[in-house]
Amino acid sequence: MIETPPTKKELNLGFLGVGWIGRNRMEAILNNTSATAGAIVEPDAENAEEAKKAAKNAIFKDSSKELISDPNLDGIVIATPSAMHAQQSIEALNSGKAVFCQKPLGRNSEEVRKVVAASKKADKFLAVDLSYRYTKAFKAIFDLIKNGEIGDIYAVDLVFHNAYGPDKEWFYDIKRSGGGCVMDLGIHLVDMALWTLNFPKIKEVRSHLFHKGQKMDSFEEHVEDFASVAMTSEKDQVINLECSWHVSAGKDAVIEAKFYGTRGGASFKNVNGSFYDFTAEKYHGTQTETLVTPPDEWSGRAGVVWVENLLQNNKFDPATAEELIQTAEVIDRIYGR
Structure with missing residues (x-):
């Protein structure tokens, strides 16, 4: 039969x-x-x-x-x-x-x-x-690091500046949004760094949050539109994060994730201010090797x-669930809660 x-x-x-x-x-x-x-x-x-x-x-x-x-x-x-x-x-x-x-x-x-x-x-x-995980450019960086091609990572620089900011009013109400540019943009950056570093425990978080250029002490009236955050992992890896809404970036957006290792460096970054086009580059000393260039239909x-x-x-x-919790806990610490 x-x-x-x-x-x-x-x-x-x-x-x-x-x-x-x-x-x-x-x-x-x-x-x-x-x-x-x-x-x-x-x-x-x-x-x-x-x-x-x-x-x-x-x-x-x-x-x-x-x-x-x-x-x-x-x-x-x-x-x-x-x-x-x-x-x-x-x-x-x-x-x-x-x-x-x-x-x-x-x-x-x-x-x-x-x-x-x-x-x-x-x-x-x-x-x-967490859509940036699935871009071809970031996948190339992730694989490069996981394969040990730039050695042990000791520093990460993360940037996401959005020159416009959200157009829906609820984004600016912390009760409905949970936070400003960190919750909207920084969450992607935190996820990208932690995922690539295999979700180490974060032992120290120092954050400076601003609203229209003024340092914030409370979120009762406003959410942050600029954030500068320094984190240190249990392995003493330094993770610096900067994100903003409505900043004078000179272009629509600046989106970057740079990783520095003992044998080289690598970066994921947007092209010409685009929210959609990304490149991946590998660095060794003064040499740059391009790994991925646009186009890439990644958004969905x-x-x-x-x-x-x-x-x-x-x-x-359980592994994915634990990652979601760890990222949320780091975001909470950035907000001091």
């Missing part, structure tokens, strides 16, 4: 929020995986109309609770304002669905721990859209990887 090969499972996903980022992630998933969009929640009529072009068969639901409780969905992609992330992720996991959430997963480490606990209890895979790749993982093993991943 000839056995027929098992059919590949098709994931049916719900999309909670399809503004620009949510729609971009949805389109990347639908165009690059076998997953389908079963249901969508989006309060903005214009965003919903745009989403229908890519997800013609999706059912539009009236509320997040209605979407999350849908028994026909295998996973939920969350791209709502930050204040909603933790609670919506917990509700989705409690309903037996995997979750892919925009960053930050929570506004503080306490919220992140609660989401991780829900993922563990449900035994469902949880991932966060993290969601594609999440779907690929779901198809293989939709289970709680």
Whole structure:
């Protein structure tokens, strides 16, 4: 008797929020995986109309609770304002669905721990859209360092200046955002450094946070729009971070992650102020070797990887969960909480 090969499972996903980022992630998933969009929640009529072009068969639901409780969905992609992330992720996991959430997963480490606990209890895979991990340029730097090609890393310089800043007012309310440019931009930098260094414990954090050039002592009225942070790992690696909104950067954005090792250096950086185009370079003394240049369609790749993982093993991943907690704890320490 000839056995027929098992059919590949098709994931049916719900999309909670399809503004620009949510729609971009949805389109990347639908165009690059076998997953389908079963249901969508989006309060903005214009965003919903745009989403229908890519997800013609999706059912539009009236509320997040209605979407999350849908028994026909295998996973939920969350791209709502930050204040909603933790609670919506917990509700989705409690309903037996995997979750892919925009960053930050929570506004503080306490919220992140609660989401991780829900993922563990449900035994469902949880991932966060830490998208720069999945650029070809940063992957080249990561592999270079992991292979020992520039020796032991002893210093890291991280920069993310956004000359515009967010255009949604909730970003500037700490109760809804959890923080300013550190929570919005710095979280990517912290993740990139910790991930590359194999998540060492951070023994010291010194931060200077500013609002319109004035050093901040409280977050009751404003969130920070400029941050300068110095961290030291348990291995005495020095990690310097600088990020901002609305800074006079001379270009749209400055995005860099530079690693200095005992046998050389390496950098991930944007090209000509672009938010999307990146290069990877390896340094030895005065010599520069270019490893990766644009183009690279990376912006939705993290969601594609999440779907690929779901198809293989939709289970709680303790290693990923611990990384999410460690990054959130470092962010908390930057804010002095």
